[in-house]
Amino acid sequence: MTAERAINFNPGPAALPLPVLEQAREELLNFKGTGLSILETSHRSKAFESLMLETENLMKDLMGIPDGYRVLFLQGGASLQFAQVPMNFLPAGKTADYIVTGGFAEKACKDAMQVGRVHLAATTKDGGHRRIPRQEELRFSPSPAYVHITTNNTIVGTQWHYIPATPGCPLVADMSSDILSRPLDVAAFGLIYAGAQKNMGPSGVTAVIISEEMLARVPQGLPSMLRYDLQAKNNSLYNTPPTFGLYTINLVLKWMADQGGLIALEELNGRKAGRLYRVLDRYPDFYRGHAEEDSRSLMNITFRLPSEELEALFLAEAGKENMTGLKGHRSVGGIRASIYNAMPEEGCRALAAFMEGFYRKKG
């Protein structure tokens, strides 16, 4: 079975650690000796409630989340957060500041505009989102309700390598594609959200890390499922959660701790991305990186080849070597290698070697 495994460069849902998949398979008909599948286990059972608490604590330990924060597990993906954040934190008469560094950041911004007043503090759209703006380029509104950023831009392959200072308001971040990939000063953020399907587990769960201060600001008059405070009060069990997804995330977080936590994963992720970027830098006329060097993502490596014919050939040949998910997003084209935590170093080594060989044949 293992021998058949593809090398999975999908942008999300993405590769999961093999030991996690094997344990999930092993336990699929009998969760913790209950005689039930996790798929059939009540979210009100002791076994499941303790899994939820353990999962919140694993997140807190791994990320070093300080006191005064809660970790919630919600549904609807980052896309529902695009609406929920402004519905909770953009009151009438206030302005929220958005920094648009890619397609998802733009979606977040557009959804906020349906809810209230929005100010574009910076955008890199003109250059095709090839870089992250510098602090001195950010033009905030006088007193924003919050500032919103997207820490890693999956489609274009850029990543924030600093935490922007805000004009005294909470910083809100979509971390869907780089959460848990590196240590982070959580205290710099009021709210962090992330769809699970890149670095944390399968699709269908959204992690939200939110300060007690933000929770206290949730206004009256919102429907229940759109209130963060209600889910916090209920330990994310206000309604039936996606139990299997949470179970799998629990296994992935334990696997991360076994790998040595976020410091070890950051090192590993740096080595993995380094292997690929070195090939880009060696043959810059052939492998044309999309991101500017100081904004390169360690999660998504994006590049074009000299022609679309060569790109198609690259994908076909890589497919023959059992590498999958390398096609770039239609808005950028070309190639994208998504190498989240669960991509083993061998996968990047194999891709780098393939790229060398392909250059020698076609470059």
Next chain:
Amino acid sequence: MTAERAINFNPGPAALPLPVLEQAREELLNFKGTGLSILETSHRSKAFESLMLETENLMKDLMGIPDGYRVLFLQGGASLQFAQVPMNFLPAGKTADYIVTGGFAEKACKDAMQVGRVHLAATTKDGGHRRIPRQEELRFSPSPAYVHITTNNTIVGTQWHYIPATPGCPLVADMSSDILSRPLDVAAFGLIYAGAQKNMGPSGVTAVIISEEMLARVPQGLPSMLRYDLQAKNNSLYNTPPTFGLYTINLVLKWMADQGGLIALEELNGRKAGRLYRVLDRYPDFYRGHAEEDSRSLMNITFRLPSEELEALFLAEAGKENMTGLKGHRSVGGIRASIYNAMPEEGCRALAAFMEGFYRKKG
């Protein structure tokens, strides 16, 4: 492994068909020969897109859904629908009519009140929600935007056995706990929604059956994820869907077709519930059914015993016979046997025999 399986009376997440679990386990590391787990498969892959289309078509075939309807698969459970329905279909100046027959109906009604004007067309709260109101008891507002019902009330164990006529407006139904359990005239409804975790699959997916007429009414100015029309246009792939849940639902729907479809399942469900209700009717002073006879649910059988001590003993003894999930909801107390499609007839036979034996010892 099979011998260890508990008899699962959980109200949801609930029992799944054993062949479905076995197939999911079998394929967990290799989905359709791709060398990837379904958990790692891109929702933009051909394999997954065809699974989505197949799943929509399976729903249409099983339920006999007429032309002019779409089946969407969303996130957030029925609880998010409590908000999404009025946000889409309760415009300012209009009134929505709610019929409150249990705890979830009440939650739906309360969330709608956060969005717009609501009229209570009937409630059975005074009697402890022991019955479904008759058509002539319904008091509609002059020109409602829609009428909302909850076809099966999981907590109290009642079920609508007729489709109410409305004053010329769409009927909206929460069918979380009885969808796909019996044939249904879908054309009588403008919108049906259901959390999957009772009759359809694991938690984390919400099925929405919606008429094209309703889709055309979705107003401007809503954030993307709260718009039904956007998900319809994108075949429920506007954002990353809960892929594993959808995969499992696909397997469950095929299993339902193999059982003979909804006519066969309705017969089976009738026989299963009949076994249990006959015991209640035989010993009415000992097993005190919560629901009035004409409103009894075929999905959730609720009853009290003469004392809480006897109820605790009943649960403990049933547990020894490998029956789980029988504790009633805290708001009703006592016992609740949830017997959705995937509960095999042997499970109900075993419970009925246990109830007979328990009565002989303690009655």
